[in-house]
Amino acid sequence: MAEVATEGRWKDVDRLLSRHGNLVSAEFDPRPNLREDIGEYVKVLVVGAGGLGCELLKDLALSGFKNIDVIDMDTIEVSNLNRQFLFRLQDVGKSKAEVAAKRVMERVSGVNIVPHFGRIEDKELDFYSNFDIIVLGLDSIEARSYINSVACGFLEYDADDNALLETVKPMVDGGTEGFKGHARVIMPGTTPCFECNIWLFPPQVKFPLCTLAETPRTPAHCIEYAHLIKWDEAHSGKAFDADNPDHMLWVYKEALKRAELFGISGVTYSLTQGVVKNIIPAIASTNAIVSAACALEALKIVSGCSKTLSNYMTYNGQEGTHIKVTDFFRETDCLVCGPGTLIEIEPSVTLAEFIEKLEKHPDVLMSKASVTHRGNNLYMQAPPVLEEMTRSNLNLALYDLLGKVAKDTVHVSGMTEKNGKRSSSLRKLRVSFKGVSAGPTDMDTR
Amino acid sequence: MAAEPKTKYDRQLRIWGEQGQSALENASICLLNCGPTGSEALKNLVLGGIGSITVVDGAKVEAYDLGNNFLLDEGCLGQSRAKNVCSFLQELNDAVKVKFVEESPVALIDTNPSFFSQFTLVIATQMLESSLLKLDLICRKSNVILVVARSYGLTGLVRISVKEHDVVESKPDHFLDDLRLHNPWPELKEFAASIDLNEKDPVVHKHTPYIVILVTLAEKWASSHKGCLPATRQEKKEFKDLIKGHMLNIDEENYQEAMDSAFKVSVTRGISPELHQIIEDSAVNVNSTSSDFWVLVAALKEFINKEGGGEPPLEGSIPDMTSLTEYYVNLQKIYQAKAEKDCNEIERYVREILKRIGRDTDSIPKSVIKTFCRNSRKLKVCRYRTIEEEITSPSISELQKYATDEDYCFSVGFYILLRAVDRFANNYNRLPGVFDSEIEEDVSRLKAIAVSILNDLGLNGSSLPEDLVHEMCRYAGAEIHAVAAFIGGVASQEVIKLVTKQFVPLTGTLIFNGIDHKSQVFVL
Numbered sequence: 001m002a003e004v005a006t007e008g009r010w011k012d013v014d015r016l017l018s019r020h021g022n023l024v025s026a027e028f029d030p031r032p033n034l035r036e037d038i039g040e041y042v043k044v045l046v047v048g049a050g051g052l053g054c055e056l057l058k059d060l061a062l063s064g065f066k067n068i069d070v071i072d073m074d075t076i077e078v079s080n081l082n083r084q085f086l087f088r089l090q091d092v093g094k095s096k097a098e099v100a101a102k103r104v105m106e107r108v109s110g111v112n113i114v115p116h117f118g119r120i121e122d123k124e125l126d127f128y129s130n131f132d133i134i135v136l137g138l139d140s141i142e143a144r145s146y147i148n149s150v151a152c153g154f155l156e157y158d159a160d161d162n163a164l165l166e167t168v169k170p171m172v173d174g175g176t177e178g179f180k181g182h183a184r185v186i187m188p189g190t191t192p193c194f195e196c197n198i199w200l201f202p203p204q205v206k207f208p209l210c211t212l213a214e215t216p217r218t219p220a221h222c223i224e225y226a227h228l229i230k231w232d233e234a235h236s237g238k239a240f241d242a243d244n245p246d247h248m249l250w251v252y253k254e255a256l257k258r259a260e261l262f263g264i265s266g267v268t269y270s271l272t273q274g275v276v277k278n279i280i281p282a283i284a285s286t287n288a289i290v291s292a293a294c295a296l297e298a299l300k301i302v303s304g305c306s307k308t309l310s311n312y313m314t315y316n317g318q319e320g321t322h323i324k325v326t327d328f329f330r331e332t333d334c335l336v337c338g339p340g341t342l343i344e345i346e347p348s349v350t351l352a353e354f355i356e357k358l359e360k361h362p363d364v365l366m367s368k369a370s371v372t373h374r375g376n377n378l379y380m381q382a383p384p385v386l387e388e389m390t391r392s393n394l395n396l397a398l399y400d401l402l403g404k405v406a407k408d409t410v411h412v413s414g415m416t417e418k419n420g421k422r423s424s425s426l427r428k429l430r431v432s433f434k435g436v437s438a439g440p441t442d443m444d445t446r
Numbered sequence: 447m448a449a450e451p452k453t454k455y456d457r458q459l460r461i462w463g464e465q466g467q468s469a470l471e472n473a474s475i476c477l478l479n480c481g482p483t484g485s486e487a488l489k490n491l492v493l494g495g496i497g498s499i500t501v502v503d504g505a506k507v508e509a510y511d512l513g514n515n516f517l518l519d520e521g522c523l524g525q526s527r528a529k530n531v532c533s534f535l536q537e538l539n540d541a542v543k544v545k546f547v548e549e550s551p552v553a554l555i556d557t558n559p560s561f562f563s564q565f566t567l568v569i570a571t572q573m574l575e576s577s578l579l580k581l582d583l584i585c586r587k588s589n590v591i592l593v594v595a596r597s598y599g600l601t602g603l604v605r606i607s608v609k610e611h612d613v614v615e616s617k618p619d620h621f622l623d624d625l626r627l628h629n630p631w632p633e634l635k636e637f638a639a640s641i642d643l644n645e646k647d648p649v650v651h652k653h654t655p656y657i658v659i660l661v662t663l664a665e666k667w668a669s670s671h672k673g674c675l676p677a678t679r680q681e682k683k684e685f686k687d688l689i690k691g692h693m694l695n696i697d698e699e700n701y702q703e704a705m706d707s708a709f710k711v712s713v714t715r716g717i718s719p720e721l722h723q724i725i726e727d728s729a730v731n732v733n734s735t736s737s738d739f740w741v742l743v744a745a746l747k748e749f750i751n752k753e754g755g756g757e758p759p760l761e762g763s764i765p766d767m768t769s770l771t772e773y774y775v776n777l778q779k780i781y782q783a784k785a786e787k788d789c790n791e792i793e794r795y796v797r798e799i800l801k802r803i804g805r806d807t808d809s810i811p812k813s814v815i816k817t818f819c820r821n822s823r824k825l826k827v828c829r830y831r832t833i834e835e836e837i838t839s840p841s842i843s844e845l846q847k848y849a850t851d852e853d854y855c856f857s858v859g860f861y862i863l864l865r866a867v868d869r870f871a872n873n874y875n876r877l878p879g880v881f882d883s884e885i886e887e888d889v890s891r892l893k894a895i896a897v898s899i900l901n902d903l904g905l906n907g908s909s910l911p912e913d914l915v916h917e918m919c920r921y922a923g924a925e926i927h928a929v930a931a932f933i934g935g936v937a938s939q940e941v942i943k944l945v946t947k948q949f950v951p952l953t954g955t956l957i958f959n960g961i962d963h964k965s966q967v968f969v970l
Contacts, residue, residue, distance in 0.1 A: 006509040012924040013513065015599065019920045022913040023961050058516045062927035079456045082493055085538055107519045178461050179939065179949060215653055217774040218766050263775045274460060281460040284490040285942060288935035296928040296960060306600055306961050313963045317939045319618050321952040323965040
C-alpha cells in the first residue's frame with residue numbers, strides 16, 4: 001500500500017531522528033530526512049512471526065523501517081490467539097509469516113513486508129547477506145544458534161584481529177517465558193555472540209529412562225513413559241505426532257492408567273500436552289515488552305539516535321518488576337564469532353602436508369585432523385566411507401581446494417592435548433597463503 | 447465461529463490457571479487517553495480476555511496518530527480516537543465488552559468524579575501531575591486501583607496507586623520447599639524409622655528418598671550432639687561426611703541429593719521476618735469491616751502461636767527426588783495428611799473469628815482457606831503511598847541512594863525531569879522543546895525548574911546530568927511507538943497481576959531508561 005501523504009504523521013519519531021543529542025552514537029547524523037533514508041535503504045529481517053514476531057513487525061513498521069522481510073515455517077493455531085494479535089480465528093492453518101506481513105501492510109501504509117513461509121535452514125546464505133540487521137523473535141535455542149552462525153559467518157577480521165565494520169551484521173534477539181524475558185544486542189566481533197554465552201540457556205531437563213520405566217513418581221514421569229516407551233511398543237513403526245489429537249489422547253489415557261497403577265495423582269490432558277510438546281507459557285504483555293525493547297534497539301543501531309543496550313537485558317515481572325542489564329564479554333576464541341588461529345602457509349602446500357603441519361604448529365598441536373571448508377568435507381579421518389571419498393583431496397594443494405583466495409577460514413577437528421589430557425576438539429583456523437595478495441577478485445567469495 | 451476458550455487461552459492458563467482467568471473475565475478496566483501507550487496496554491489485556499474495557503478519550507484522530515498507533519489507520523482520520531481504537535480492540539476478541547466515552551479525561555475527572563467508581567481498575571496514560579493528583583484521590587475513595595503509565599521520548603514511567611493489595615498466590619520463582627527436616631513431626635519420623643539405611647538390596651538403597659536419609663541422619667547426629675542439629679560450617683561439613691559414609695556407591699543419586707539438601711536440616715525454625723511483620727500488622731485485629739485476607743491472617747497468627755509451635759501450616763507438597771515409587775507416594779501422603787490437619791486447625795480459627803466479628807461463618811469457603819494455607823509462607827502485603835504523598839515527600843534516601851549510582855543516576859534524573867516537564871507545562875502551557883527555535887532557552891528553563899524541585903526536596907541540584915535535560919527538550923513529549931509499547935506492556939502486565947491477585951506487582955515507581963535500558967524501580 002502506497003504511503004498516503006499525511007503531513008506530520010511521523011512527528012514523534014522524527015523528534016529523535018532529526019534533533020541533536022549528547023547521549024547518542026558517534027555516527028549519529030540527525031536530519032529531517034533520516035527516517036526516510038532508513039525506510040529506503042535499510043533492509044531488516046525478522047526471524048519468527050509468532051508472539052515476538054507479530055509485535056516486532058508492528059514496532060519496526062512504526063519506527064520508520066519500510067523494507068522488512070519475515071521468515072517463519074509455522075502455521076497459525078488457536079492457542080496463538082491469546083497474544084499473536086495479527087491473527088484471527090479464520091486465519092488458523094495459514095502461514096504465520098504471510099498473514100502477519102499482510103496485516104501490517106494493511107494498517108501501516110508505505111511499509112513493504114516480504115513473507116517467507118519456510119525453514120530458516122532452507123534459505124541460501126545470499127538471502128541472509130542482503131540484510132543490514134537481523135531481529136530474532138524465536139523460541140528455540142537451535143534456531144537462534146543457526147541464525148547466529150549465519151550472521152557471524154559474514155564477519156571478517158583484519159590482520160590485527162579487529163572485526164571489519166562493513167562485515168558486521170548486527171542482531172537483536174528477544175525471548176520470553178511467562179512473566180520473564182530478555183532482549184540482547186549482538187554485534188559480531190564486538191559483543192558476545194549467541195554461542196559465546198550459550199550457558200545462559202541451560203539445556204532442557206530430560207528424565208532418565210529407568211525412572212520412567214521402573215520408579216515413576218510424578219505425573220510427568222507417567223506421561224513421558226506413555227509418550228517415549230509405551231507408544232513405540234504399541235504402534236510398531238508408526239511415528240508419534242504431537243499435533244495429532246488422537247495420538248495425544250492415547251498418550252494421556254496410557255499415562256492415566258500408569259498413574260493409577262502407581263498411585264500417582266495429577267495427570268491431566270493439559271499437563272500431557274505441556275510435557276509432550278514442552279510448552280512454554282506465553283502471554284501478550286511480556287512479548288510486547290521484549291519486542292518493544294528489541295525494536296527500539298534496532299532503530300538505535302541503524303540511526304545512532306541514542307546509545308544502545310550493552311548488551312543483555314533481562315526483564316522479570318514475577319516478583320515485583322526487575323530490569324537488569326548485564327555487559328557480557330565476548331569469548332575471543334569463540335568458534336563462531338572469533339577470528340580463528342592464523343596459519344601461514346605456501347600456496348604449494350598439499351592438504352596432507354597441511355594436516356601434518358597442524359601436529360607441530362605451536363598454536364594448534366592437533367593430530368589426526370579432519371578438515372572442513374564452509375560445510376564441505378575436505379578430508380575426513382572417519383568414518384571409513386567418508387575417508388575414502390575425501391582421500392583423493394590429500395594430494396591437492398590447499399590453495400586450490402579453497403578456491404585460490406589469499407585467505408580463508410577452515411574448521412579442523414582432531415585430537416589435542418591439554419594439561420596432559422587428550423581430547424577431541426574443534427578449531428577455527430584462518431589460512432593465509434604466503435605471497436598471494438588479496439586482490440579484488442578474491443573479495444566476496446561468499 | 448468461536449474458539450474454545452480453553453484452547454485459545456492455553457498458554458496463559460498455564461500461568462494463572464482458571465482462577466486467574468475468571469478474575470480477569472470479571473474485571474472492568476477504564477483507560478484514560480488512547481494514544482499508543484494506552485492502546486498497547488489495552489491490546490494486551492483484550493487478547494488475554496479481560497472482562498470489559500471503557501476507553502475515555504476526547505481527541506479526533508490526527509496524522510501523528512498514524513505514525514505511532516497501530517490501532518488507527520488512514521480511514522480513521524478526523525474521527526473519534528476512542529471509537530476507532532475500540533473497534534480495532536473488539537476485532538481482537540469478541541468475548542470482551544468494549545465501550546468508549548468521547549470526552550476529555552481531564553474534564554471528566556472534574557465534572558463526573560463518581561464515574562470512576564464502577565471500575566475494577568483505571569489506567570491513566572499521558573496525564574499531567576495536576577490531573578493525576580485529583581484522579582488518585584477519587585480512586586482511593588472508591589477503592590479503585592489506579593495504574594499510571596507515561597511515555598516521554600526515550601523515558602517514561604509506570605506507577606501503581608492503591609491503599610493495599612494483598613497477595614496469597616505470590617508464586618515466587620525460588621523459594622525453599624517446606625520439608626520440615628529441621629523439625630519433623632511424629633508421623634514423618636515414624637516413616638523414616640521404618641526404613642533401614644543399611645539396607646543390603648542395592649536397588650532399594652539407591653532409591654531411598656533423601657527426606658528419609660536426612661531425617662534419620664539428623665536424628666542420629668542430634669543424639670550425639672546434645673540434641674542439636676549441625677549449625678557451624680565445620681558441623682555442616684561433618685554432617686555431610688556422615689551422609690557420605692552411608693553411600694554404597696558414588697553413583698547413588700539419592701545420597702548426592704541428600705548432601706545437596708543437607709542444609710535444609712539446619713534452617714532456622716519458625717517464620718520469616720516478612721511473615722512475622724504481616725502477622726504483627728495492626729490490620730490483624732480484625733472487625734466486621736476487615737477483608738477476608740486479614741481474617742485469614744488472624745487465623746494464621748493463632749495457629750502459629752498455638753498448634754504450629756512457631757511454625758506456619760505445612761505446605762504439603764514435596765519436590766521430585768530419586769526414590770522408589772512406593773516410598774515417594776507414601777511420603778507424599780504423609781506430607782498431605784499433615785497439611786490437611788494444619789489446614790483444618792486454621793479453618794476452625796477462621797470460623798471462630800468470623801463468628802466473633804459478626805460475619806456468616808461460612809462466608810470464606812474451604813477452598814480459599816486451603817489455598818491460603820498452602821501459600822501462607824509467601825504472603826505479600828503491598829501498600830502504596832498516594833501520589834500526593836510521593837510528590838510532596840518522596841523517600842529522599844531512596845533518591846539519594848540511586849542519584850550517586852553510576853548505573854542508575856539517569857533514572858533518578860528522568861524521575862525529576864518527568865516531574866519538571868509537568869511544572870513547565872503548567873507555567874508555559876506547552877511542553878519544553880516543542881519549538882525548534884526555542885530548544886536552548888527551554889533547556890535552561892527546564893533545568894531551573896528541575897533544580898528547584900531537587901532543592902525543595904533537600905537534594906543537591908548539581909547531581910542532575912546536564913545531558914538529560916537536553917534529552918528531555920529534544921523529546922518534546924514525543925510518544926515513540928516502541929517506547930509506548932514497552933510502557934504499555936509493563937502497565938498491562940501489572941494490571942494482570944493486580945486483577946488476578948497472583949504474583950507480586952511493581953512495588954514503587956518504575957522509571958524507564960530507553961537510553962541504556964538501566965531502568966529502575968524507586969520506592970518513594
